[in-house]
Amino acid sequence: MGIPKVAIVGRPNVGKSSLLNWMAGKLLSVVDPTAGVTRDRVTWMMHEKDRYFELVDTGGIGIVDSDDLSDDIERQIDVGLSECDLLLFVVDAKAGITPLDQEVAERLRRIDKPMLMVVNKCDSSKLDIEAGGFLRLANLPQVITSVTGNRNRADLLKAIAVHLPEAGDDESEEGANLFEAPEMRLAIVGRRNVGKSTFINQLAQSERVIVSEIAGTTRDSIDIRFDVDGRSFVAIDTPGVRKRKSLENNIEFYGLVRAQKSIRRADVVLMFFDATQTVSRVDKQLVEEITKHHKPCVFVVNKWDLAQEEEMTIEKWGEYLVSSFASMRHVPIAVLTAKDGRNIRQLVNLTQTIYKQAQTRIGTGKLNRAVKMAVDNNPPAHRKNKRAKIYYATQVATAPPTIVVKCNEPKLFDESWKRYLLGFLREVSPFHEVPIRMIMRSRSDEDLDKDLPDIQLRNTDDLRDESTHSTPLTDVSTAADTATAGDEPAD
Numbered sequence: 001m002g003i004p005k006v007a008i009v010g011r012p013n014v015g016k017s018s019l020l021n022w023m024a025g026k027l028l029s030v031v032d033p034t035a036g037v038t039r040d041r042v043t044w045m046m047h048e049k050d051r052y053f054e055l056v057d058t059g060g061i062g063i064v065d066s067d068d069l070s071d072d073i074e075r076q077i078d079v080g081l082s083e084c085d086l087l088l089f090v091v092d093a094k095a096g097i098t099p100l101d102q103e104v105a106e107r108l109r110r111i112d113k114p115m116l117m118v119v120n121k122c123d124s125s126k127l128d129i130e131a132g133g134f135l136r137l138a139n140l141p142q143v144i145t146s147v148t149g150n151r152n153r154a155d156l157l158k159a160i161a162v163h164l165p166e167a168g169d170d171e172s173e174e175g176a177n178l179f180e181a182p183e184m185r186l187a188i189v190g191r192r193n194v195g196k197s198t199f200i201n202q203l204a205q206s207e208r209v210i211v212s213e214i215a216g217t218t219r220d221s222i223d224i225r226f227d228v229d230g231r232s233f234v235a236i237d238t239p240g241v242r243k244r245k246s247l248e249n250n251i252e253f254y255g256l257v258r259a260q261k262s263i264r265r266a267d268v269v270l271m272f273f274d275a276t277q278t279v280s281r282v283d284k285q286l287v288e289e290i291t292k293h294h295k296p297c298v299f300v301v302n303k304w305d306l307a308q309e310e311e312m313t314i315e316k317w318g319e320y321l322v323s324s325f326a327s328m329r330h331v332p333i334a335v336l337t338a339k340d341g342r343n344i345r346q347l348v349n350l351t352q353t354i355y356k357q358a359q360t361r362i363g364t365g366k367l368n369r370a371v372k373m374a375v376d377n378n379p380p381a382h383r384k385n386k387r388a389k390i391y392y393a394t395q396v397a398t399a400p401p402t403i404v405v406k407c408n409e410p411k412l413f414d415e416s417w418k419r420y421l422l423g424f425l426r427e428v429s430p431f432h433e434v435p436i437r438m439i440m441r442s443r444s445d446e447d448l449d450k451d452l453p454d455i456q457l458r459n460t461d462d463l464r465d466e467s468t469h470s471t472p473l474t475d476v477s478t479a480a481d482t483a484t485a486g487d488e489p490a491d
Helices: 016-024 070-083 101-111 125-138 153-163 171-179 196-203 250-267 279-291 304-309 312-325 344-358 364-377 416-427
Strands: 005-009 042-048 053-059 086-092 115-120 142-144 185-189 222-228 231-237 268-274 296-300 332-335 390-397 404-406 437-442 476-480
Touching: 005 250, 005 296, 016 053, 016 086, 016 115, 016 153, 042 086, 042 279, 053 153, 053 171, 086 153, 101 142, 101 364, 115 125, 115 153, 125 142, 153 196, 171 344, 185 250, 185 344, 196 222, 196 231, 196 268, 196 344, 268 279, 268 344, 296 304, 296 312, 312 332, 332 344, 344 404, 364 390, 364 416
Parallel strands: 005 053, 005 086, 086 115, 115 142, 185 231, 185 268, 268 296, 296 332, 404 437
Antiparallel strands: 042 053, 222 231, 332 476, 390 404
C-alpha cells in the first residue's frame, strides 16, 4: 500500500493552503486572498501517532482561473482525489454554507473514500456553534480549527491518524526513508516559460505540475522526490521570475522570494535558459543570486530541438553564455529537450559530479604548494609602497569549498589578482566546476614565522587530481578559464 495520502479539498479561499502550512509547520503553499492561487498539487510528509502520511493541497474546486487554466487545475484536483486515501473537506465557518460548498459536497458524494470535515476559521469559540450547520452538506466527522488562532491542530492530526486506512507492512520503512534527507537537492530556476515544469514532470515520471504555454503558471515552490539508481533526490520546481518592476501582484512577488529561497537551500542549482531566446535581465538577476550564495550550478539550455532547427550549435551557445556571465566561466553548460526527455539522465549525472566536487577537501600542504606557485608565476603588485605577502592558506569548509588565506594585509591585494589566484587554484585543485569562496585574513606578528613551505615545482601536474574531472556527456559543454574565477573573494 505504501504511504497513505490525505487530500485537502474545498472551494477557493476556505484556508486549504494555510491549513497545509499550519499542519506542516512550514511555509509551503502560497497564501493570498486571491481565488485560485494554488494550481499544482503541493505535498508534505507527516508523522503522527506512529503513522506516516502525505498531505496534498489542491486548487479550489469550482474556480474560473484568470489565465484560462481551469481545466488543468481540475485535472490536478482529480488526480489528488483519485490517489488519496483520506479526504479533508474544508469549509469556512465565517462565510457559512455557499453554493460552491454545495457543489463540492455533491462532487465528494460520488467518491467512496473516508472523509473528515474541517470547519476552519473558527477564530473564537463563539463560531463553534456554526459548525453544526455544515452537517447539511455531508454527515461527516468534524474537527473545528483556526489557523490564525492556532486552535485544535493536535486534534486535527489525531483525527487524521484515526481515520487513515490500516497501515501496510511497508509504511513504516518507506515513511522513515522519506523522512531521511535526500542525497542532493536540485533547484530548478529560470524566467517564465523556459520549461522548468516540463523538466520536473520528466524527473517525476508523471504530470506532477501543470505545464502550459501561459507564462507564470507555477506559483508555489514544489519539492518533488525522485530516485536514480537507488539514490533519492529532491527537485525543487520554482515559479518563473520576471523583472521586479513588472511584478503585477503579491503572488508574483512571493514567487520571486520563493525562487530566491530555493536557491539558498539547494545543493546544486539548474539555471534554465530558453534556446530560442536571448539572455535577459531576469536571467542575470538569478545568476547574481546563485553567485552570491556560492552555489554549484549548471547552465541548462532547454528547447534544444527548436535551436537546432535554426542551425544553432552548442559551441555558439557556450560562447554566448561565457560572454554574458564572465565570472561564471567554470559553470558546465548542458543542452536538452525536456518535453521528450532528451539528455535528462546525463544532466542528473552531471549534477552529482559537481556536487561531489563541492564536498571535496584539498590537503593543506597541496594547497600551499599551489598558492606558492601562483605567487611565483604572478606576484601581487606593490600598493601604497607595501609588498603584499601571503603566509599560508587552508581549506576550512566544503559546500562551498572555502579557503582562508593568511596574509599581511588583505587590502594590498587588488581584485584582479585575487581573481587570478582563484582561477589558478581552480585549475590545479578538485574544484574545476564549482565556486570557491576565498577569504583573505591578516594575522598577528607572532604568527609570521609560519611562511609558505619552500618547495619548488616544475609544473602544475603534481597538484592535479585526475579523479575529479567530469565524465564527458553527450551534448554537454564545459567552459573553464584559469584566469577568471566564479566568485568575488570576501574580505
